[in-house]
Structure formats: C-alpha cells, structure tokens
Amino acid sequence: VTFSSCGMKMSSRSGLRSIMDDIAATTAASADKWLNLSIGNPALIPEVEEMWREALHAELGDGFARSGCRYGPSRGAEPLVQAVVEYFRHRYGWALRSENIVIGPGSQMLCFAAGALFAGPSGSRHRPILIPTMPDYTGYQGMCMHRDGVAGVAPIIERSAGRGFRYRCDLDRVAEHGDAGMLLMSSPSNPAGRCASAEEMATLATIAADRGVPLVVDHAYGQPFPRIVDTPAPPLWHPNVINCFTISKAGLPGERLAFAIGEPEYIDAIVSFIANTALHASQIPQLAMANVLSSGRLDEVCENAIRPHYAAKRHFAETLLAEFLPAHLDWRLHASSGGMFCWIWVDDSSFDGAELYRAVKERHVFIVPGEHFFVPGHGFDEHAGQCFRISLSADEDSITAGVERVGLTLGEMHRAR
Numbered sequence: 001v002t003f004s005s006c007g008m009k010m011s012s013r014s015g016l017r018s019i020m021d022d023i024a025a026t027t028a029a030s031a032d033k034w035l036n037l038s039i040g041n042p043a044l045i046p047e048v049e050e051m052w053r054e055a056l057h058a059e060l061g062d063g064f065a066r067s068g069c070r071y072g073p074s075r076g077a078e079p080l081v082q083a084v085v086e087y088f089r090h091r092y093g094w095a096l097r098s099e100n101i102v103i104g105p106g107s108q109m110l111c112f113a114a115g116a117l118f119a120g121p122s123g124s125r126h127r128p129i130l131i132p133t134m135p136d137y138t139g140y141q142g143m144c145m146h147r148d149g150v151a152g153v154a155p156i157i158e159r160s161a162g163r164g165f166r167y168r169c170d171l172d173r174v175a176e177h178g179d180a181g182m183l184l185m186s187s188p189s190n191p192a193g194r195c196a197s198a199e200e201m202a203t204l205a206t207i208a209a210d211r212g213v214p215l216v217v218d219h220a221y222g223q224p225f226p227r228i229v230d231t232p233a234p235p236l237w238h239p240n241v242i243n244c245f246t247i248s249k250a251g252l253p254g255e256r257l258a259f260a261i262g263e264p265e266y267i268d269a270i271v272s273f274i275a276n277t278a279l280h281a282s283q284i285p286q287l288a289m290a291n292v293l294s295s296g297r298l299d300e301v302c303e304n305a306i307r308p309h310y311a312a313k314r315h316f317a318e319t320l321l322a323e324f325l326p327a328h329l330d331w332r333l334h335a336s337s338g339g340m341f342c343w344i345w346v347d348d349s350s351f352d353g354a355e356l357y358r359a360v361k362e363r364h365v366f367i368v369p370g371e372h373f374f375v376p377g378h379g380f381d382e383h384a385g386q387c388f389r390i391s392l393s394a395d396e397d398s399i400t401a402g403v404e405r406v407g408l409t410l411g412e413m414h415r416a417r
Ligand SMILES: Cc1ncc(COP(=O)(O)O)c(C=O)c1O
Pocket: 040, 105, 106, 107, 108, 109, 137, 139, 186, 189, 190, 218, 220, 246, 247, 248, 253, 256, 257, 258
C-alpha cells in the first residue's frame, strides 16, 4: 500500500487504536477471562440504561419514518438544536442561537474536525494543536493528519503529603509557546481528573484570543453532563472558546452523539466539515437526547445516579490501591476533581509503565500505560513512562481482582530490579 502523508499518520497504531483493540478483546466471545481496567466506557448503571432505553424506544414510534428513514441537517436535528439553546439559556444564562451550535457523531469527531480546520500547515506556517497541560486524552494525538501536528506543554508537578500529587498548568510556557492553530484540553482531564480553575481557563482563553485561535474545551466528564466533577465552575462563554459536550459518558457511547457551542464563524466551519465527512449525526439518538434534555431527566439521572456512582467507585478504588499496591514503592495517585479514572505515578526512574502494561496483560488485565497521554519528545518522556491509568467503570469485583493483580505485578517488577 502506498500511503499519502496523511495516510501514514492516520494509519499508524496510536494509543487510541490500542485501547479500541483492547475493548474488542474484552467484548469478544472469549472475553470472560479479561479484566478490562483500561477503557473509557461508562459504567452500566441501571437508571441510566433505563432512561436511554425509554427515550430511544419513544423515537421508534410514529416519528420513525421522519427521523430514521430520512437524511437530516448537518448542523443537527432541529429539536435537539433548540433543546440545547433552551437548556444553556436556562442553566447558564447563555444567549445562544442555532448558529452557535453543531451536533456531531461524538466529540472525538467534533474535536478532530476542529483540529483539521484550525491547525496544521497553512501557507508557509505550521500551526500545531497545542495541549496546554499534558497529560491529556490520548485521542487528541490523532487529531491532526500531519506529522508533528500536535504539541504539548509539560506540567508543573506538585507532590503532596502522603501518596498524593497534582499537575499545574505552566501558563507562562503556554503563553510563550511558538505558533499554534488551536488549543485543546479536557476538563476534568482524562487521565488525571484535573480541572482547570476558572482563572486558568480565563487565562487560556486570553492566550487563544491574543493569537486569534480557538481554545477547544472538551467537557466529556464535566458539566452539565455527565457531571462527574467536583468543581462548581461553569463552562466558560468566550468568543475564542469552543465548548464541546458529549453524551457518551452519560451512558450512550455506542450511539455517537455530541455537540459543540461557539461563535458562528467557528461553528459554521464545523457544520461544513460534518457535511463533507459524515453528512450528519444519527437522527434517532438526537431526538432521544432532545427529549431527556428538555424534560430534565438527564439532569436528574446525572445528579442522582451517575455522580454518586463514580464518587463511590473512586473511594472504593483508593482503598484498594492503598491495600494492594506495594507499600515500599513510591507510588502516587493524582488528586482528582472528577472523571472516571485513577492516574498513578510510580516515582522511581527504574519503573516502566509500558512493561507493566505487558506484564499485567499476561495476567489478563488491561490498564493503559502513561506514555499514550503525552506528546512524545516534549521533555516529559521519563515521567510519562512512569505513569499508568486505571478506569473506574468496571464492576467492583473486576476492579478488586484487577488492582490486586497490578499490585502483585508491581511487586514482582520491583524485586526483579
Ligand atoms: C476526554 C475525552 N474526550 C472525548 C472522548 C470521546 O468522546 P465521544 O464518545 O463523544 O467521541 C473521550 C473518550 O474516552 C474522552 O475521554
């Protein structure tokens, strides 16, 4: 096969591709033997499943021929666009028009569209996507079709008493960074569960505005849904910010639905990108979402089922980590303000997260090695290799067995040094 230069980049085995392959392995017929602590699949929560089942079922009734049997608008189905306008007006006081909104088949696709539109080669300039605080979502690394299309800024590490640590955004370095076509971040972040404070977000928006580029903020785990987040700070409305929201982590990842809100000049370009690539997002999930958004049911389920579920899981996992990870190893857990993961750093130069990934796989456990969440070659490779991510979405028995096996493996790796 002769690949184009974009083809070479997009056909490469990214971190995301490995995670998707691990999902395939654990959902295949012989899946029973695998404990998957790597995936970003949301937990199966009965109230959430029931809400989506009922909402989708309702759309299979009389209106089906008008939705499922026809193409729809690339901006998104009108009832959902209007439901989003109303919801954000009521919840955050945002005065939106349809022109501020685009619905797409998942936030992966919406962020990819933004990356393709606003970053990359342009004339004689090369303007990468800039990730202000590594580590961040591994999926961002495939969002530019050009080599060296994604750049990242190393964080400042703050160790805290006991086994804690946290990353701080190095805003000076972000401001000093060379050309960038777009800034992109998740908050709460995948993997570390780090939330940008209101001040940090405002500074990043100012940096974006000074450069005349968008700051894309991916709220996959945050407000207003699935609301697996501790900070009350609402999303920021700013002319240079494109806020991206998805229902994947609120229980419907398989139906591929998300939306972005921003200034019409950005949003209109994304609508065209969707028209050119996917035509539009699936109609039936759009109508189901319009329904649960307008009725308040999504809010209710986030507050009463999703948030408490992950708070309890986090507490449970923290207890297990303290019990099973070797006490003599200097391992640290990132302070979490939300999200679905535990992010662990083994503060020891002889530790290799990729080796841990391979060794626990022998014990039929999947975790994600830290390297996937850092742009390589940006001065942080050693730290990247010392981290790994565990997902909180598996059931308690799987998390218990998985963490126990991770602890055993870490002990063996340490003894073998
Ligand atoms: C931060 C972040 N953004 C986006 C996605 C993908 O979301 P979607 O299913 O809406 O494409 C994920 C999935 O794990 C994620 O963690």
